[in-house]
Amino acid sequence: MIEMEQEVQVPYSLKTWNEFKNYQSTCYRNYLYASEGLRCMGSTWSVLAPLKGLGEDVLVIGGEPHAASTAGTFPEESREDISAAEVAGLGFHSCSYLKLFVGEVVRDKIAITDGTIKEGYPKPDLIWTTHLCSQHSKWYQEVSRRLGGIPMYAIDMIGGGNAEKDPKIVKYVCDQIEEGIRWLERVTGREFSDELFIKAARNEIKVLVLWGNICALNRRAPAPLDERRLIALFPPAMVDRTTDETVRIYEALLKEVRHMVETGQSVAPDQRFRIVYFGIAHTYGHPEIARILRDAGAEIVASVYTFGTAGNFRGFVNGNWSWDPLDPAWVDELDLSSRRDAISALVKIALGWPTWQGVRSYWALEQMARAMVTEYRADGLLLAPSRSCETDFRNGYIGMQRIFKNEIPTVEYDTDQVDVRKMDLPGSQRKTELFVHLMEAHRKGVHDR
Amino acid sequence: MMEKGSDTIIERFRHITEKAHEYAKSLSQGKEQLVAGYMCTHVPEEILYAAGIIPVRILSSHVSQAMTRSYMHETYCSFSHDCAYQGLQHNYDFLDLIVTSSSCIHMGEAFNIWVRFAGFQQKSYLIPFPHIMQTKPAGGFVAESFGEFKQFIEKLTNKSITDNDLERAIKVYNQTRRLLKRLWEFLRLDNPPITGPEVATVTLASQLMDKQECNQMLEQLLQRLETKPGKAASGVRLMVTGGACDDMGIFDLIEHLNYSANLIFVDSCTAARYFWFEVPEDRPDKLKAIAEGYLGRIPCPAKDNVPGTGERKRFRFIQQFIEDFKPDGVVFIYQRFCSPQPNDVVALKPILHKLGIPSTELELDTTIPITQFGTQLEALVEIITRVAP
C-alpha cells in the first residue's frame, strides 16, 4: 500500500503531446485529401506493413481509431451516424464503432480529429482487414457492398491466449498474409517491394514495443501518465505505426516519460488510490467518471485496453503473465532478411497483443488482470464492459467480478464505446462513487486490522 | 399449442428433443459408453464417433432464468445464456467431455462458463477452427487442428483411432446427412407426407442422438413416408433463414396460423446448415477429408467472408434453396443481441426484393411471444395472399 500524503505537486504537461496530435490528424488529412496515392481501409488491428510494400504513397484509415476519435470530436455527428446506420438496416445491437463508420458512408461524409468534416466519402481502393470478432469482418463487407464492391481481404487472426507460441496458428496466419500479398499485387497491379515492406515491418514492431515500455513506467509511484493521456497517446500507433515518424515520436515520448519518472513527476500527481481498469475507452461518460475519481485522488494507472491494443509485453513466461516490456534493442536485432521472416515476426507480435490474447481466452484475461493488479499495486479494480463490443470480453469481466470481489475493491459498470444511448451514465456515476467509497473503506479496514 | 403427429417414429424423435439431456444420460448410463457434449456444429463429430464416443449437441432449455446474468453479460444472446445455464444447473455433469470449436463469441462464452464455473475445467477441449471458412490456408490448418484433437481423444480413451475407425464414422455420418437431405426433399412437394416442423424436429433430434440409432429410425421413417399419401393441399410456403433456433414452437406456430401456411425450409445451424454437406469418402487422408467437408459447409454468418471480394457464400446457397423449395415468403430469425445474423439480413433483403419475396423478422429470446409472432406471420401471409377488405 502506497500513501501519497506529500503536498500536491504541479501536474506535468507533456512536451511531445502536440507531435502526437499532429501525426494523427496528418494521417487522416492525407487519407481524405490526397489527390493520388493508394487509399487502404480496414481494421488497424491488422498488420499494416504489408500494405507499405505497395509503395510510399499508401494511405491508411482504420475503423476503430477513426470511429473513436470522431465520436470524441463530434458527439452530435456520431449520434446521427449511428442512427443513419440503423435506419440503413444494421442491427440495433451491432458494434457502435461499426455503425458510426458505416453511418458516415451512408451519409456520404467523413469527420476527423482536427475538427473538419469532408462532404463526399473518400472511396478506398481496397480493404485490408482482420476478422477479430463475429461481426468485425461483416463491418467491411457492409462498407464494401455499399460502396459498390470494394475489393477486400480479411485475415483470420485466430487469437486466444498464447496463440503466438502455437506454430500451427502462426503458420496459418502467415500463409494468409503471403496469400494476401499476392492478392494485393493482383488487385493493385503494383509490384510488391520486400524492401519497403521489411522496413515498415521493423517500424511496426518497434512502435509496439516502445509503447509497451512507455506503459511499463506507470508501475512507479506516482505513475507518470493517467488514463486520459494513455487513451490519447496510443491511437497514433493504431492509425499508422509503420513510418519512421511514428518510431521517432514514440522514442521521444519514452525519453520524456523516463525523465518524468526520474524526477518523480506525473500528469496527475495526486494518486492516493491506484486503479487498474479493464474496459474499452468509452468516449461518452469518461470525463464524468474521471472527475469522480480525480476528486478522490484516485487515478487509473494501468488498463489492458490502452496498454495492450497497440503494445507488446513479455506475456506468458512459463505459465504466468508478465507485464514486463520487451527490450527495444531486440527489435533492431530481429532477422527480417526475407519476406517470410518479416511476416512471421509481425504475426507473432500481432498475436501477442494482450487484447488478442484476451478476446477468446478467459484464462489469459484473468491472468493479465491478476498480474496487473499486483505489478501496479492497485487499490481497486474497475471493470467497464462495453455493451456493443464483442472483443471487449464483456463476459470475462462479469466472471472477473465474481473472482476479484473478495480480494480487492471491484466494481463493474456498463458502458458503450461510442454509442451515447447505451452508456449507462447515471449507473456508472453511482457505481464509481461507490467504488471510491469501497477503496476508502478497504484502506481504513486494512489499517484498523 | 402443438397437437402431436400420428407417426410413432416422429413422436420418438420429438420425445428426444423434448428430453434432450435425459436421452444423453440414458446413453451413458450403466454401459461403458463415453458421451461428449458439443456446442458449435463445426466440431468434427466423426473423430469422437471413431473413438467410440457419442457426441450430443448442447441446446437450450427455454427455462426463463436470470442465474446466468451474473456470469455472462446481458448482451449475449439468450441461446448462449441458456446453454451456459445447462452447465451451471449441472444438467450435464454426466458428460465425459465438453467440446467446442472456435465459434461465434457468444457461444464461445457459453463454453467458457462450463469450463470456469460448472466444473468442466478438466474435461473440456476447444478446437481452433477458422473464423473465415474460405481462405486457402484454412484446409491445412483445420486438418492439423483436427489432428491435435484426435491425439487428445486418443489420450483420453487411451486407444488409437485408426483410419478404418475414421472411415466408418465418416460413412455413418454421411449416411445421416443423406437421409436427412432426403427427408427435407419431401418439402419440395406440393403436398408432402410430412410437415416442415416435423422435419425440423427430426433434424434437431439427430444432433442429440447416437447416429446409428438415428440412421435406423430415419430409414424406417423414409420407408413409411415413401408409401404414405401426401397431406392436405399445402398453403402459403414459408422459408426460415437465420441463426440457431431449437424452439420448435416457432415452427409449429407457422403451421397453426389462422391461415393455411407451411414451413418448407429452415436455413440455420440447428437445421439445414447442420447436415447440408458431406465428408468426401474417397480421400486417402481422412483428417484432410473431414477438414474439407467441414470447410465446404453452408457457412455460419460469423465465418462467411470470401477473401478478395468479401462475398457471402451462404447467399448462393439461400438462392439455390429458394429456387428448389419455391417459398412465397421468407422469415428471418435471429437471436436478440446476435450481430452476424442481422448484418447478413441487411444484405439479403435486396436480393429477396429482386425476387419479389416478402419477408418478416422474428427476434428470438428464451421464450417466444406467441401472439406477436403469430400476428407478424399472419400479416406476412396476408401480404402474400393480398388480403384486403
Next chain:
Amino acid sequence: MIAAGVDIGAVSSKAVILQDGQPYAFSLVATRTPEESAFRAMNAALGQIDLKLENIDYIAATGRGRTQVPFARITVSEIACGAAGAVHIWGPSVRTVLDAGGEGCKVIQCTEKGRATAFLWNDKCAAGIGRSMEAFADLVKKEVTEIGKIALQSDKFPKIGDFCSVYAQSEALDLIRSKVPVEQIIAAYHYAMAKRIATLVARSGVNKDFVIIGGLAKNPGIIDRVESILKVSRLAPKPEWDPALTAALGAALFADSFYRRQSDTSTTAGVSQACLTYPI
C-alpha cells in the same frame, strides 16, 4: 347489414360498428384480460345504439388478443386492418402507416386500396413505448393526456438515450439531480421516444402520404417530434375519427366485406378457433 370490428390491444380495446358500411357506433376501453375486454368494448359500443350482440351480422377481431374474442367470426392481423382502416379514413393517397400503439410500433406500407404490402415490427428493445408513457406520467405526477402538450413547451432540453424506454426513464429521473426543470425533462423523454419511433419508420421507409394511427397518435409531444425528425408531415387526423380506432375500423371493414362474400368459400382468411366453440 351490421358489421363490427374489435381491436384487443395491449393497453386498450376498441370496437367499431358499421351499418351498411357507414360508421354507426364505437367504443374504447382499457384492456384487462382480452376476453373480458372484448365484451366490455363491444357492449359499450352496442349500448350507444341499443343493439345486442346477436343483432350484428358479422364480427371480425384484430389486435394482440384477437384470438381470445369468442364472438368473432374471423380474425385479421392489425397490420392488414391498420392499412384498411387508414385508407378508409384518409383516402387512397395513403402509402405509409405508422401504428404507434401501447405495446408495439409497426410501420405498414400499403396500396391505394388499403392492402398492406410490407411492414416492420419494432425490435424488442423498442417495445412498450406507449405504456412507458403512462408509467412516466405517474412518475412526474401528471396526466398521461397532459404530458404530450407539456413536452412541446420547451424547445431546449438535454438529449437522453433513445435506445430503450427503461434507460430513458432512468436518465430522465437522473436529470432531476442536475436540476433540470420538469418541462424540459418531459420534453427530453418525449424526444427520445419519438427518435426511437422515427428510426423504425425511416428503417421501413416513408412514402407519402404518411399517417399515424394508434394510441400514441394522440400524443403531440411524440407525433410532432416524429414528424420533425423524419422531415415529413402526416395527414391531419380526421375530427370524426379517433386514430386509436383505425385498426378496429379496419376489422369492421373486413367483417363487412366477408359478410358480403360469405357465400364465396374461397376466402383466404381463416376462421378463428375460438368462434367454432361459440355459435352466434
Next chain:
Amino acid sequence: MNTGKVMAGLDIGHVNTKAMIMRGQEILGYCTVPTGFDVVAAAQIALNQASDGVGISRGQLAGIVSTGIFRDMIKVPPLNVTRTVPEYVADAKGALFLNKNSRTVVDIGGNVHKAIRYDQNGNLLDVIQNDKCADGLGIFYTTMAKAMGLSEQEMSELALKSTKDVPIAIQCALSAESEAIDLMCQGVDIADVANAVLKLIGERVAAMCTCMSLTKEIVVAGGLAKSEALLKRLPSLIEQDVSVLNLPEYAGAIGAVISYEG
C-alpha cells in the same frame, strides 16, 4: 448516539421519499410520499407529515440527515440539510439497527436494487448494484399491477394463488412487460402472469446477489420487500434464509438518523 435528541432522516429515492422521526433509538413517526420532480417539496411534505403526526415541531428537531439518490438536493432552503450519507451506508446502518444480527441487506427499490455487506458496527464491507438491464424493477412492478388492474398488494396475493409457472423473458422490465401482456392475450390465468412477474424480479435480484458472498443474517429492505410472494421466492433463489425487516422501506431513513454521529 445521544439518546435524548429528536432527529429526522430523509431517504429521497428515484420514486419515493421516506421521512423518519426518531428520539435516540426510539422510532416516533414516519411517512412516505412520491418523489415526483420537485424533490425539495416532496422532502418537506414527507418531513412535515411525519413530524406533525407525532406532534414534533421543526424547532424540536436537533437535526436532519438525508440519504438516497437525491440526498444532495435538499441542502437548499427551506430544509438546509447539512448532513448527507450515501444510500448504501444508510442502508447498512438502518438494517443493522432493525436487526442486530444482520450482516447483509438486500435493498429492492423503485429504480435500483443492491446488496450490501457490513460488519457488526455497520461498516461497509462490500456492495453490489444492479446491471443496467435490471433497472426499474420497482417501477415495473407498479406498471404491471396497473396493467392488470390490480393494486400491488393484490398482485402479490394473486401471485401466491398461481398454480402454474409460466416463463417470461428475463432480459429486462420491457421484454418481461411485453411478454406478460402477450401471455394475457393468449388467455393465460393472470394469477400465473402475476407470479411470473414476481419470479422475474426475484430472479434478477438473486442473480445480482451471487456476484458477492453474502454473510448471514440476510435481511431485505425497500418497497418491494413488502411483497409476500417475492419474499417467498427469494430464499430458494439465493439459497440462503432471508428475513424481512420491520418497516423495510425505512431502512435508509433510519440509517441516516443513526449515522448522524458514528
